[in-house]
Amino acid sequence: MKVQKMSDNGMASGMFLVSVIGQIEKAHFPEFDNMYCKYAFVHGPDWEIVTGMEEGISQIAKKSQDERQLVVWNFPLDASFRSTNPHGWPQLIxxxxxxxxxxxxxxxxxxxxxxxxxxxxxxxNISMFVPQSSSLLQKVTSWLTGRRPEYVDARLLARGDGREVTRVRSQGSVTVTLDVIFKDFHQYGFENGS
Known part of the structure; x- marks a missing residue:
């Protein structure tokens, strides 16, 4: 069992912090309009979210009428994580x-x-993809019923298990800007080039 000392401010010592602020700026899906996005941070078992929202949902936005055909959300992201181990580094879905x-x-x-x-x-600039039906019958059925293939839990994307059997096709892209700050990262022998 690992014992952690508490510092004067109540935070466990022996941990490093990763803080991220930014925004989901825009999307490029030329063939679609009136879209919104959901986000979720997924991390390993040694990580814990300290402040901020772990998931959220944006407003609905219309596609621009110019040649760029962008959907602009400018949806804010703000979260801080702490950990003792870089394994399970946080991912944004x-x-x-x-x-x-x-x-x-x-x-x-x-x-x-x-x-x-x-x-x-x-x-x-994150390339997006959608799951595909595995047979012609499933494609026709999904079109008739209006129920397209989708993941029950999008957090599956952060793991490699079982993804090799999923059929997908590329479709659109999303632009995200992130500002990342580290605290106490180098004190534990981790080097990240900053």
């Missing part, structure tokens, strides 16, 4: 949803990225 022609709420794309391991500002 984004799910984009919109309405189909029948008015059903369907997934337009999933994407995942690790939080940057170097401090400072970074911009990530």
């Amino acid at each position: 984004i799910s984009v949803y919109g309405l189909d022609t029948f008015g059903n709420d369907v997934v337009r794309g999933y994407g995942v990225c690790h939080l940057p391991i170097v401090g400072g500002k970074s911009c990530k």
Whole structure:
């Protein structure tokens, strides 16, 4: 059993902190409109969220009418994590949803990225993908019923287990900006180039 000393401010000593602020800026899905996104931070068992929201949902936004055809959310992200071990580094999972022609709420794309391991500002362009039906019969059935293939829990994307049997196709992209700050990272022999 590992014993942790408490510092004067009530935080456990022997831990490092990773703080991230930023925003889910925009999406590029030229063939779709009126979309919103959900996000979730997923991390390993040695990690704990200290402040901020672990998941959230944005407003619905319309596609711009210019040649760029962007959906702009500028949805804020703000979270701080602590850990004793870099294994299970936090990941950001984004799910984009919109309405189909029948008015059903369907997934337009999933994407995942690790939080940057170097401090400072970074911009990530996350390629999105959607699950595909595995047979023609399932494709027709999903189109008729309005129930497209989707993940029951998008957190599955943060793990490698079972993903090799999932059929997907690329569809759209999401741009995220992140500012990352580290505290006490180097005191425990970890080097991240910052």
